[in-house]
Amino acid sequence: MDVMEVNIISPDNEIFSGKAHMVVIPGEEGYFAAMLDHAPTVTYLKPGKIEVFADDKIEQGPIFFVGGGFVKVTSKKCLIMVDYIKKINEINIKENQEKIEHLKNKAETETSDLEKRNIINKINILESEIGITKDN
Structure with missing residues (x-):
């Protein structure tokens, strides 16, 4: 093989x-x-x-x-x-959705552009996890 x-x-x-x-x-x-x-x-x-x-x-x-x-x-x-x-x-869709909502709220009040980008990256990863999980 x-x-x-x-x-x-x-x-x-x-x-x-x-x-x-x-x-x-x-x-x-x-x-x-x-x-x-x-x-x-x-x-x-x-x-x-x-x-x-x-x-x-x-x-x-x-x-x-x-x-x-x-x-x-x-x-x-x-x-x-x-x-x-x-x-x-090990991906928990409900948990990810809760994290996304929390991060979106955090992004709205964040003043640092760098920190906002980091938060947006985290949101994108969590959303990608959800998408991959739904495909399986």
Whole structure:
């Protein structure tokens, strides 16, 4: 079976380390599949879903939501570095909706442009999580 090494890391810890037949990744230009003998690639990740497929029968392994980051793919390895990640099955839509309302209220009173941008980014990530969850 043709498998590649896959590592998903965040600033805090290693999220996933193992072998996979294929990894579907939300690249800057859209989703792409990384497999053994993939052309060397380095790209930004946009918020979206990472799917790890364990074998060539397309048996699905873990599914994650990422808020952004980078991916480096070589012919035998896929290294995914993320700033925010959560397992899809751990996303709570109601909780996210409550957080979004709180953040929107906070954004209305915030005077710092930088802090407003940070709040808007958090809202966008939470909304993306909800969208990904509804798609599954």
